[in-house]
Amino acid sequence: MKINAQMVKDLRDKTAAGMMDCKKALNETDGDMEKAVDLLRQKGLAVAAKRAGRATSEGTIETYIHAGGKIAAMVELSCESDFVAKTDAFVEFARDLALHVAAVNPVAITREEIPEDVLAREKDIYVQQALDSGKPENIVEKMVGGKMEKFIKEICLLDQQFVKDPDFTIQELITDLIGKMGESISIKRIARFQVGA
Template sequence: MAQISASVVKELRDRTSAGMMDCKKALEACNCDPEKAIAWLREKGLAKAAKKAGRSTSEGVIGSYIHSNGKIAVLVEVKCETDFVARGEKFQEFARNVAMQIAAANPICVSSEQVPADVLAKERDIYVAQTKAEGKPDNIIDKIVDGRVKKYYKEVCLLEQPYIKDDKLTVQTLLNDLVATLGENIQIGRFVRMQLGEDAAE
């Protein structure tokens, strides 16, 4: 295999924020293909995130964002394991970006598990009625409805939403990447989004 130049490793590091050695390993594993190396690093990040998911998160910050028109404001709780990480630039930037995401995309909850049962039941009823009205056969209605529920989750669940600064990523992917980079369990907790003239939603 050809020698991997330091400039290629640095470019991958700039794009992913992963460590230099991790970037080199990714490039070696993917025959120096940067796009495949990014996917490889993301998969490793997902594995790291899963391993760290049970660890206590007693530190963190309250991220905030106020829209330029002064009519939308967001507060979001982002938790981590240590005060050292909480004070770091990457963690603080992530908290700001998540607050901005909430302001722009208006999720109703953090994850699909948090969608209220009555809200989900109402959505499913609507999708069933729509699917029947479209004349779909009874034996595939459930499958179609399940697909529409997944699409609904992408609209209303923060972690499943496409990231507003790069819609090829989800907020969950962004979170996994940060866990892999900082080496701590990181969780998005409560949030509140206020819009002038509307009730606040948490």
Template sequence: MTVEISAQCVKELRIMTGAGMMDCKKALQQTNGDIDKAVENLRQKGLASANKKSGRRTAEGLIESYIHAGSKIGVMLEINCETDFVARRSEFHDLAKNIAMQIAACPQVEYIDIPSIPQSVIIEEKQIESGKDDIFDKPANVQEKIVEGRVNKRLNELSLLDQAFIRNPDITIRDLINENIAVIGENIQVRRFVRFILGEGLEKSNQNFSEEVANMIKS
């Protein structure tokens, strides 16, 4: 019989070890909810070291590019590690490619993580949610909770590291990076990214091909 594991226990173990969410849940299930044994379980698998490595300096890495099928969406990503040796490893390249694909697949993502979202954006989102008609008739304390929940949801949508990984929705991009830190043994950080969408910001003409040819003949 599978032991029911609370979200709070998973969160606590994740904070203690830096391991991925699903890895923490599995470790707790395998140890019948015993956190100490779960920590040991994760350490044996090499998954409890990501948090300890998060403060190390990352000066190496690579710039990854990804062009989606049809060549209408492109992404450039800088991802860093500690040594040039790791930067050349296939696992690191695969991670970079997966993250670049994730960015291409998530048009709402604009920032690396929630702490990097400017305060001005957060204030604007709060103003938008506070002004919606569907909460006007609710008590002030209820309105506040609704706005907070909606804003938090919006911030998660904007944050790359909080996205569910497109190839395994059970984990986030943060979990994916932590898993690779555990395997590779070095700190890994996404530094910056940019997404290109063909024609973005340009006013598109509605003129069709036959009209264009007709205009050329007249001139």
């Protein structure tokens, strides 16, 4: 199939990938727009994996204050260079993260940072609920495992579905941004404040 400039522009608008990357993806997928989007996302994952270990000593701190000043959030988003830290896409993503933290109130950034006592308390509740419902021991374990996974996805920032677009998790959005920016990007710290809490 002949790839024209309009197709490249449409793919670029959808993915924000570079023009040559879009053209190459369309050529590799014989002009199939959806397959080209998937291919670009896969390449973004590969770039993110290569860049994961690199130091992120630049970045920005963004805040979000909800109307009325009762809830606020602050996020430190880091990257490798000052150049990327000042791009509109990077700053906008940091602002969106702050809004997300204010709205969803994650307990931790990563699964490893979730306090053990929070997990243990929740697990005890699920085990007791399952036992009270009369389920056999082997079923209880599977039920609790599934409920714990769901609970972790609700409280871990990277696993949460993005409040502005639930089709993507925060981790997927970061991976996509890494692919676009070509640098390692990480969330260093988050804080959420609520009047009276």
